[in-house]
Amino acid sequence: MRIAQIAPLYESVPPKLYGGTERVVAHLSDELVRRGHDVTLFASGDSTTLANLVPCRDVALRLDSEDVSWDLPAHLSMLTEVRRRAHEFDILHFHLDCHHFPIFSDIADRTLTTLHGRQDVKDLPRLYALYPDYPLISISYSQRRPLPHLNWVRTIHHGYPIDLYRFSPEAKGGYLAFLGRIAPEKGVDRAIAIAARAGLPLRIAAKVDFADRGYFENVIEPLLKHATNVEFIGEINDAQKSEFLGNALSLLFPINWPEPFGLVMIEAMACGTPVIAFNRGSVAEVIEDCATGFVVESVDEAANAVARLSTIDRAVVRASFERRFSIEVMAAGYEAAYESVLSAGAAPHHLAPDDDIVVLTRVDGGAKERPARRLATGAAA
Numbered sequence: 001m002r003i004a005q006i007a008p009l010y011e012s013v014p015p016k017l018y019g020g021t022e023r024v025v026a027h028l029s030d031e032l033v034r035r036g037h038d039v040t041l042f043a044s045g046d047s048t049t050l051a052n053l054v055p056c057r058d059v060a061l062r063l064d065s066e067d068v069s070w071d072l073p074a075h076l077s078m079l080t081e082v083r084r085r086a087h088e089f090d091i092l093h094f095h096l097d098c099h100h101f102p103i104f105s106d107i108a109d110r111t112l113t114t115l116h117g118r119q120d121v122k123d124l125p126r127l128y129a130l131y132p133d134y135p136l137i138s139i140s141y142s143q144r145r146p147l148p149h150l151n152w153v154r155t156i157h158h159g160y161p162i163d164l165y166r167f168s169p170e171a172k173g174g175y176l177a178f179l180g181r182i183a184p185e186k187g188v189d190r191a192i193a194i195a196a197r198a199g200l201p202l203r204i205a206a207k208v209d210f211a212d213r214g215y216f217e218n219v220i221e222p223l224l225k226h227a228t229n230v231e232f233i234g235e236i237n238d239a240q241k242s243e244f245l246g247n248a249l250s251l252l253f254p255i256n257w258p259e260p261f262g263l264v265m266i267e268a269m270a271c272g273t274p275v276i277a278f279n280r281g282s283v284a285e286v287i288e289d290c291a292t293g294f295v296v297e298s299v300d301e302a303a304n305a306v307a308r309l310s311t312i313d314r315a316v317v318r319a320s321f322e323r324r325f326s327i328e329v330m331a332a333g334y335e336a337a338y339e340s341v342l343s344a345g346a347a348p349h350h351l352a353p354d355d356d357i358v359v360l361t362r363v364d365g366g367a368k369e370r371p372a373r374r375l376a377t378g379a380a381a
Helices: 022-032 071-084 103-112 124-130 188-198 210-226 238-246 261-268 299-308 314-324 328-340
Strands: 002-005 039-045 053-054 093-096 111-115 136-138 153-154 175-183 200-208 230-231 248-253 274-280 294-295 358-363 368-372
Touching: 002 022, 002 071, 002 261, 022 039, 022 328, 093 103, 093 261, 093 328, 103 111, 103 328, 111 328, 136 274, 153 328, 175 188, 175 238, 175 261, 188 200, 188 248, 188 299, 200 238, 210 230, 238 248, 238 261, 248 261, 248 299, 261 274, 261 314, 274 299, 299 358
Parallel strands: 002 039, 002 093, 039 053, 093 111, 111 136, 136 153, 175 200, 175 248, 200 230, 248 274, 274 294
Antiparallel strands: 358 368
């Protein structure tokens, strides 16, 4: 199959440091090449890939040394080039959320769009109503909740190569970890509170975006100055994650927003590290409660969960990652989605407003499926 992968230009593919969407595109593109597909990647020129790279900008936007850059012209230029070459591909796989909708609407039936962002945004319903024919992929069932009626083809959870991160059968560091981005919705202030109540050190490896600089300086830095048990490391790269996550007792994921997926959770799982996460967004789909971590509702519950970490078998955590979140599982899902879109008369799956989200929980000593709250309630899964 001739497949075009169209990545955002904010980070290289894969990112040098923090970055989610571009990292997923990198692993997916390489795996599709390994599976025999002819893959062309439209991305920034500093990307590294097994696919045929079409450089649409010399370097990714975030790490550009130029003082002035603008994402819109860069992405419009890229989309113009993709449109010019669209006839070369069987399917065009977009990872730009909705930027491409006006340009490719006449060939929407040869496209697939993975939505990587939150869908509870005010103006999205009107936009999707204007472009109803685009086949869409959700990265979690909970991501669909605000707009269950869209043209959903399937849900495909993210996946990683199983050898990317090293399994650690023992947490040698004796600390709790926070990995990701400093922002109000990510809950690093909660992570600091959880570590304090648990009486354990906390190591924070996180990016500070320009947009969140004020929040970091006004809210988080004062907490760091008064917390003797917290170490702020800053951004780390993929090569550093195995040691950082593998030596941690647990990854803290105390989010305060409808997280569409949460790559750091499966990064921790790949290292065998259990996750203590707040029950928001995709969390209940990713974490098997009491098996690969703990799904909690508050700082107090999270602190209590820390005391129960010894009940988690790190080998089980790693095995769950390999079974559910490997790159092979993700790539097979996308192959099926491509075939579904391209097959004449293929019917996309529409999630009805009263459908259940299936999440995983620990029941009678084993991981079993149970229905989450009904989508129509709007409650977190």
